[in-house]
Amino acid sequence: MKPNVIMKNKSIQVYPIKLSQPMGATLAVLGVKGSLALAHGAVGCSSLTKIFFTRHFCDPIAIRTTAVNEVTAIFDGGDGIVKEAIQNFLPRAKPEIIGLFSTGMTSAKGDDLKRIVSAIDYPIVYADTPDFVGGLESGWAKMAAAFIEQVMESPKSIRSDKVLLLPHVSLHPLEVEGVKDLLTGFGFEVYALPDLSESLDGHLGVNQASVCQGGIAMNDIRQLGSAGIVISIGASMLPVAEEFLKKSPHSVHINLPGIMGLQATDTLIEHLMRLTGKEPDHRVKHWRKRHQDALIDSHFSIGRKRFILAGEPDRIVDMANCIAEAGGTISALVASTPSKLLERSVAQRTFVGDLEDVEGMIDDCDVLISNYHGERIAHRHGKVQVLRGFPILEQIGVQLKVDTLYNGGTHFLVEVANAIITDHAHRQYH
Amino acid sequence: MPIAPTSKNVRRQKTFCEFITTNYMIEDNGYLKVLRSDLLGKEDSIMNKGTIEELRNDTSCKHYNVSKKNCKGNEPPGLATFGCAFEGAYFALAPVSDAIHLVHGPMTCVGSTWEFRHVGTTYEGLDKTQMGFTTDIGEMDVIHGGEKKLAKAIDYAVDKYHPKGVFVYETCMTALIGDDIDAVCAAAEKHWNIPIIPVHAPGFIGTKNFGERLGLEAAVDHLVGTQEPEYTTPYDINLIGEHNINGEMWLYTPILEEIGIRILSTFSGDGRIDKMRQAHRARLNVVVCAKSSEAICKLMEAKWGIPFISASFYGMREASDAIRRICAQFNDPQLAARAEEIIAREEARVAKALEPYKILLAGRKAVLNTGGNKSWAFAVALQDIGIEVVGVSIRKSNEDDKAKLRSILKADAVLMEKPVLEQIPLITQTNADLLLAGGRSLYSALKKGIPFIEVSQEKTGNYCGYTGLINLARDIAGSINNPVFKLVGGEAPWEKKVSDLEQCLIKGA
Numbered sequence: 037m038k039p040n041v042i043m044k045n046k047s048i049q050v051y052p053i054k055l056s057q058p059m060g061a062t063l064a065v066l067g068v069k070g071s072l073a074l075a076h077g078a079v080g081c082s083s084l085t086k087i088f089f090t091r092h093f094c095d096p097i098a099i100r101t102t103a104v105n106e107v108t109a110i111f112d113g114g115d116g117i118v119k120e121a122i123q124n125f126l127p128r129a130k131p132e133i134i135g136l137f138s139t140g141m142t143s144a145k146g147d148d149l150k151r152i153v154s155a156i157d158y159p160i161v162y163a164d165t166p167d168f169v170g171g172l173e174s175g176w177a178k179m180a181a182a183f184i185e186q187v188m189e190s191p192k193s194i195r196s197d198k199v200l201l202l203p204h205v206s207l208h209p210l211e212v213e214g215v216k217d218l219l220t221g222f223g224f225e226v227y228a229l230p231d232l233s234e235s236l237d238g239h240l241g242v243n244q245a246s247v248c249q250g251g252i253a254m255n256d257i258r259q260l261g262s263a264g265i266v267i268s269i270g271a272s273m274l275p276v277a278e279e280f281l282k283k284s285p286h287s288v289h290i291n292l293p294g295i296m297g298l299q300a301t302d303t304l305i306e307h308l309m310r311l312t313g314k315e316p317d318h319r320v321k322h323w324r325k326r327h328q329d330a331l332i333d334s335h336f337s338i339g340r341k342r343f344i345l346a347g348e349p350d351r352i353v354d355m356a357n358c359i360a361e362a363g364g365t366i367s368a369l370v371a372s373t374p375s376k377l378l379e380r381s382v383a384q385r386t387f388v389g390d391l392e393d394v395e396g397m398i399d400d401c402d403v404l405i406s407n408y409h410g411e412r413i414a415h416r417h418g419k420v421q422v423l424r425g426f427p428i429l430e431q432i433g434v435q436l437k438v439d440t441l442y443n444g445g446t447h448f449l450v451e452v453a454n455a456i457i458t459d460h461a462h463r464q465y466h
Numbered sequence: 467m468p469i470a471p472t473s474k475n476v477r478r479q480k481t482f483c484e485f486i487t488t489n490y491m492i493e494d495n496g497y498l499k500v501l502r503s504d505l506l507g508k509e510d511s512i513m514n515k516g517t518i519e520e521l522r523n524d525t526s527c528k529h530y531n532v533s534k535k536n537c538k539g540n541e542p543p544g545l546a547t548f549g550c551a552f553e554g555a556y557f558a559l560a561p562v563s564d565a566i567h568l569v570h571g572p573m574t575c576v577g578s579t580w581e582f583r584h585v586g587t588t589y590e591g592l593d594k595t596q597m598g599f600t601t602d603i604g605e606m607d608v609i610h611g612g613e614k615k616l617a618k619a620i621d622y623a624v625d626k627y628h629p630k631g632v633f634v635y636e637t638c639m640t641a642l643i644g645d646d647i648d649a650v651c652a653a654a655e656k657h658w659n660i661p662i663i664p665v666h667a668p669g670f671i672g673t674k675n676f677g678e679r680l681g682l683e684a685a686v687d688h689l690v691g692t693q694e695p696e697y698t699t700p701y702d703i704n705l706i707g708e709h710n711i712n713g714e715m716w717l718y719t720p721i722l723e724e725i726g727i728r729i730l731s732t733f734s735g736d737g738r739i740d741k742m743r744q745a746h747r748a749r750l751n752v753v754v755c756a757k758s759s760e761a762i763c764k765l766m767e768a769k770w771g772i773p774f775i776s777a778s779f780y781g782m783r784e785a786s787d788a789i790r791r792i793c794a795q796f797n798d799p800q801l802a803a804r805a806e807e808i809i810a811r812e813e814a815r816v817a818k819a820l821e822p823y824k825i826l827l828a829g830r831k832a833v834l835n836t837g838g839n840k841s842w843a844f845a846v847a848l849q850d851i852g853i854e855v856v857g858v859s860i861r862k863s864n865e866d867d868k869a870k871l872r873s874i875l876k877a878d879a880v881l882m883e884k885p886v887l888e889q890i891p892l893i894t895q896t897n898a899d900l901l902l903a904g905g906r907s908l909y910s911a912l913k914k915g916i917p918f919i920e921v922s923q924e925k926t927g928n929y930c931g932y933t934g935l936i937n938l939a940r941d942i943a944g945s946i947n948n949p950v951f952k953l954v955g956g957e958a959p960w961e962k963k964v965s966d967l968e969q970c971l972i973k974g975a
Contacts, residue, residue, distance in 0.1 A: 047618035048568070049602045056574040078638050078669035079541055080550025081574055088578040096906050103543040105670050109642070121544030128886075140572045141638040141670065144608050167572035168604050168639065240954065245906045409581055412596060429582070 041371075041378045044389040051391030051409055053346055054372040055426055056167035058139045059085050060175025060205055062099055065135030065161075067230020068183065069251040072131035073099040074121060076114060076147065077139030081167075092427040093236045093435055096245035100125050104142060114147035119156055129246035132254050133187075134160045135179060140167040159254075161186050171373035172426065173272035173348055176205035180230055181279040183257055190283050191261030196311075200263040200287075201228040202277055204270030206351035206425070209237035209435045211444060215269075215295065218441060221317050222308045227256050227263065229276075238435045263287060265311065267304075269295055270350030271377040293377055294354030295440045296448065297361045298327055304441075323442035330446040331362050334453035339363030341456055345383075346394050346406040347425035349375035355405060355424065355439070355448075356382050362449055367400040403456060420459045422452055541673060550669035552637050553579065554677025554758075559665065559685060561709050562737040563589040564630040566623045568599040570616050570647060571637025575669075576600040586713030587736050592627065599623055603639060612645050620654045620662065630739035631661040631689075641668035661739060663688040675758040682706070682733055682762045685742060690766065693743035695730065701796060702730040704748040704766075706774070707759030710735025715754075718779045718931035721812065725805045727792065733759070746770040750795050752777050752788075779931045780843035782816055782850045812932045820851060823939040827946065828852045831896055835885045835903035836921050837862035842870045844902060844921060847929060849874070851939045856896040859885035859903075890914065900946060915955040917945040 058075055062085050065073040075082040082101035089097045102114070102121045118136065138149060143166030153160045163182040165175045180202065199219050203212050213233035219226040234250030241249045261284045268277040268291045277289050290307050294300045301324075305316055315321075342365045345352040349371040356366045366383040370393055378386045387393055391406065395413050398404070404414045407425035414421035428434045438444035541548050552575055560567050560583075569576040580598030587593055601619045603612045620632055632654070636647055647664045655662040667680040695702075703722075708715050715735045722729065731737070731745035751763045751774035763774035775795060777788035786809045793805040831854045834844055841863050845855045857880040860868050871881060880896075882888040889907065892898070893914045901911040902919045911918035919942060929938045945951075 046622065047601065047615045048622050049600050050597060050623070052573065052577055052580070052598050052600055052602065054573050054602065055577045056572060058574055059578065074544075078550050078552075079548050079673070080553050080638075080669040083549045084553060084574060084578040087582065090905065091582070100544055103541045103545075104638075105672070108543075109638075109670050117543045120542070124542055124544030139574065139638075140608075141642050144639060144642055166605075167574045168608050171573070240912075242909060409598075412581075 041374065041386045041388060043374070044387060044393055046389075049390045049392075051395070051413070053370070053390055053407060053409065053425070055172040055348075057165035057170045057172070057175030057178065058137055058167055059088065060172040060177070061135070061137040061163055061165045061179040062089070062097070062175075063172075063205060063232070063236075064176045064179035064183075064230045065137075066098065066235050066248045067180075067228075067232045067251045068133060068135070068257070069235070069248065069253045070132030071098070071135050071248045071251065072125075072129055072133075072246075073097075074102065074118070074134050074136045075099060075139055076102045076118060076136060076142045076149070077104055078141060079103045081139045088427055089236075091429050093238065094432055095236055095238060095241075095435075098129070098131075098245055098248045100129075109141065109145065113145075114142060114149070114152045115155060118152050122156065122158055131247045132159065134158065135182075136160050136162040137165045137175075137179060138163075139165070144168075171348075173205050173270070173350060173373065173375070176230070177272050177276050180273070181276045183229060184260070184276065184279045184283065187254065187257045188260045188280075188283060189258050191259075194262050194264045194284060194286055195225075196264040197224055198263040199224040199226045199265045199267060200260055200280065201226060202266065202268040202273040202280075203228055203230075204272050204348075204350040206348045207269065207440065208437050209233045209235070210438050211295075211440045213237070214438055214441055214444060218304075218316070218320065219267075219308070221320065222312050222314055224265070224312075227252055227260060229257065229260065232435075236435055238433065265290070267292065267307075270354075271375050272350050293380070294350070294357060296354040297358035297445050298324075298331065298442070299361065300354070300357060301327075301441050301445065320442065323446065327442040327446045327449075330449045334449040335363045337453045337456040337460075338449065341365070341402040341420075342367045342400060343403045343405060344368045344370065344394055344397065344401040346370040346372075346391060346404070346410060348372055349377055351425065352405075353377045353381045358439075358445055358448060359452065362453075364403075364452075368394075368397055370394050403452070405452075420455050422455050549674030549677075551667040551671045551673065551677030551680060552635060552669040554674035554679075555665050555667035555681030555684075556635055556677075557583065557674075557709065558678040558681040558707075559633050559734055560595050561585045561587070561734045562631075562633070562739060562742070563587040563593050563595045564591060565739050566594055566597075566599055566627060566629040566632045567635065568601070568616075568619060568623060568632055569635045569637060570601045570603070570612060570619075570640045570645065571635070572603055572639050573600070575635075575637045583709075584712050585735065586710045586716060589736075589738070594627065594629060608639065608643055611643060612640055613647075613650050616645065616647065616650050617654060620650070621657075624654070624658050624660070629660070631663065633663050633665055633685075635665045636668050638669045641666075641670075661689055661692070661743070678707075679758040679761045682759055683765065685733065686745075686762045686765055689739065689742045689745075691743070691746040691770065693740060695744040695747050698730075698747050699728050700749065700798075701727045701801065702748045703727055703750045703752055703792065704730055704745050704772075705732040705735070706751050706753045706763055708732055708735040708754040712928050714928055714930040714934065717928055717934045718785060721789070721808060721931065722792070725789070725793065725808055726801055733762070746772070748772055750774065750792065752792060754779065778839070778843050778846075780840075780929060780934070781847035782813060782932060782935050784843065784846050785931050785935075786813065816932045816935055819936045820939055823943050824852045826943050827939065830854070830899040830946070831856045832900040832902060833857040833889055833893055833896070833898045834921075835859040835882070835889055835901070835907055837904075839863075839867055840921065842867055842874060844929075845871065846874055847935055847938055848902075850935055851942065853900070853942070855879060856898055857882055857889070857892045859889075861885055900942065912951060912955040915952045917942075917948060917951050919945050 062073045065071050079101050082099050086097045086099050102117045108117050149162040153162050161182050163178045165178055209232040212228050216226045231252040235248050264287050266277050266280055266287055266289045352369050360382045368385045369381055369383040370387045370389050374388050398417045403420040404410050405422045405424050408427055408429045439448040576598045581596050585595050601615050651662040651664045665681050665684045667677040730748045731741040751772050753759050753776045766772045778784045789805055793802045841858050848855050860881045890910050900917050902921050908918050928934050
């Protein structure tokens with residue numbers, strides 16, 4: 037049984053869930069310490085992105101704009117205003133690295149970022165990320181690949197105890213931290229690119245709005261090439277791993293489609309055991325027992341329910357696997373953008389579409405897992421909702437949530453089961 | 467003489483391409499030839515920075531002579547991030563809840579915008595304000611043009627959701643590729659027999675304020691005067707520039723209605739297409755807290771002879787003053803008397819409700835760092851609660867706002883040009899008890915260990931009208947005694963001096 041991915045042949049998106057490449061690129065830049073995102077486009081591209089992520093993470097976002105207007109759009113191929121933008125913000129913010137990326141308008145008119153950057157004497161990493169191609173995942177991946185292509189040096193030798201972790205965009209900051217901790221426990225020296233685990237993880241920082249205060253250090257990116265092992269998570273990070281292997285062809289690459297649920301985590305642990313010849317430490321083993329227990333405890337409620345999941349492909353496929361392990365029926369997956377991973381999902385039907393498509397088949401589900409925009413629809417049709425994805429506006433602590441590995445999977449199953457149980461109780465007594 | 471594409475003719479230049487083709491011609495050798503006579507003699511320098519600078523400045527704007535800035539806005543590259551014209555237009559019109567708001571562009575424009583503002587509506591059908599519609603143009607559309615996709619999108623949306631009208635928003639991308647949105651809208655309008663309004667406010671054309679003006683102008687151009695109201699009263703007014711964010715409008719409209727004033731139409735909080743079409747029968751336009759909306763009032767004054775006044779409902783004194791000035795326009799002693807009665811009643815109610823707060827807040831000092839007209843609107847409200855305003859940011863204020871501020875603040879109050887640098891020293895110097903600002907100033911407040919109240923556009927509570935003042939007092943009172951600011955601003959154990967730690971140990975022992 038291989039489900040076909042259905043591309044909705046609509047000329048419109050209603051209740052859209054897709055997000056754009058520049059937004060993904062922004063997040064990727066913020067995973068580097070001392071960075072500043074610079075959007076090459078009209079002022080709105082950066083101001084809307086800034087508001088979006090500020091409200092999602094409840095934290096300041098270090099982003100600036102080249103403020104293309106109707107005059108510079110014609111007379112300036114980007115050379116003038118990118119330089120002017122940098123000159124203008126330097127007195128206020130001195131980033132170690134500027135992450136420059138294009139938007140729809142500047143890509144369409146053919147601004148050549150490579151040429152622009154070569155004429156400016158300041159460290160800049162650039163990526164071409166028009167918003168009319170791809171989505172959040174590809175924007176994040178393109179920016180990550182740019183750091184590898186433009187900053188990372190070719191290694192003289194590689195170390196078998198050094199790991200580069202390439203997390204997909206939808207992994208929460210504390211989930212990245214969790215995977216890093218697990219790898220450290222196996223004796224590896226670990227670097228994640230991009231690394232949001234100390235930048236958008238919801239800590240009280242100083243001056244976060246002018247320059248990004250956490251993330252992987254530039255010096256560490258330069259020396260990433262010596263990592264003997266690359267672990268990429270999600271299909272969207274495959275191109276980034278390929279970029280890495282171009283420069284460091286002797287490294288071992290492991291791609292995991294996801295890290296949620298018992299089997300996915302088992303796979304990761306098996307890889308690590310094979311690589312190191314070590315067993316995980318006691319706490320990890322014990323969390324597996326808790327996860328087993330959570331599966332048993334939650335299967336009563338989850339097992340009887342049907343689910344629709346909407347969001348970024350890497351995340352929803354991963355979540356679907358985790359829920360399916362507890363016996364939940366995945367009636368449909370609705371992804372924001374196409375992905376190879378969707379073809380291998382456990383769902384009965386898989387779409388690339390929007391929340392209007394979700395509403396169209398809402399009767400096929402009991403629980404909707406989507407971002408904040410799905411709330412209205414779930415409420416209208418009396419469905420249980422669990423919030424995951426971008427954006428989540430009405431809850432705080434989004435970045436603190438951990439759904440991955442044995443410990444996160446345990447919490448995730450419990451949360452989903454409780455949402456179902458609470459709803460059931462609510463219906464009974466009211 | 468500076469070259470000035472005035473805001474007016476930019477609006478008329480329907481598409482981006484038109485702007486170029488009317489002013490310049492590309493010659494065989496690849497150079498731009500200047501067509502407009504006032505640009506002649508500048509061919510050789512057309513690409514230099516000075517000329518670009520001149521083109522950016524709209525010298526016809528009245529504010530230009532004062533601050534060398536115009537309303538169209540020319541934010542310099544690289545500085546902070548302000549909203550774009552599309553954002554302004556979208557937020558200005560999106561509160562119309564029975565119309566579809568279709569964004570013709572790529573995903574960032576609407577993907578990061580929709581359902582971000584709580585805009586109150588009384589509409590009983592499906593609230594289209596909280597739905598996102600976009601054509602999500604892709605690579606192929608950029609190459610082949612997005613007109614067909616737009617036409618299909620309009621057909622799909624109208625057929626499925628039966629709106630009273632459709633607003634189609636142009637964006638940077640679709641302006642650049644030159645989609646003829648006007649033609650598509652006209653054809654669809656004919657087919658579906660409902661107003662389908664093209665809104666030409668691509669992001670790069672100017673600031674959020676300018677976009678708001680372009681959006682409202684498009685609505686006035688296409689809608690106002692196309693339908694007659696069922697009945698009219700001598701006391702019909704329109705509210706202009708009121709978006710009803712968090713239901714703010716409803717804190718004062720019942721009072722106006724009680725006095726006997728009818729809100730015929732709003733642009734565009736809790737708005738309806740039909741109401742907007744009937745707006746030309748109003749006797750007065752009231753601009754609520756938004757300077758950019760004055761342009762459409764002038765338009766309506768010229769076309770239908772509707773006079774307009776500006777009014778703010780932030781703070782008790784301002785609200786009472788606004789009601790009096792609205793009533794004064796009708797020249798009806800009975801109406802004025804009724805207004806006085808209700809004003810007296812409301813002021814007494816507020817005074818009573820504020821009593822406990824005033825004891826708590828009297829003599830406190832506040833520093834205020836917010837944008838535009840909100841700077842003085844909040845200053846007045848704070849004064850009404852009994853808080854002294856010792857400093858206000860004027861970074862985003864225009865000349866009118868600054869003049870207003872000077873008239874209401876004490877002589878020694880500081881007007882901050884660079885609040886980022888000035889506010890911390892100011893808090894120290896004045897011993898201020900409270901900081902009201904946007905989210906990024908949180909750290910300033912924590913550093914000084916004083917309470918912080920966020921007053922950004924997205925998070926502002928219901929602070930409008932008489933009840934709004936009580937809400938503001940309640941929120942400030944809730945923050946002023948909250949321990950988190952001192953607690954969070956304090957030192958961690960490892961930041962403390964050694965002697966302090968020893969003290970602790972001795973105490974513990």
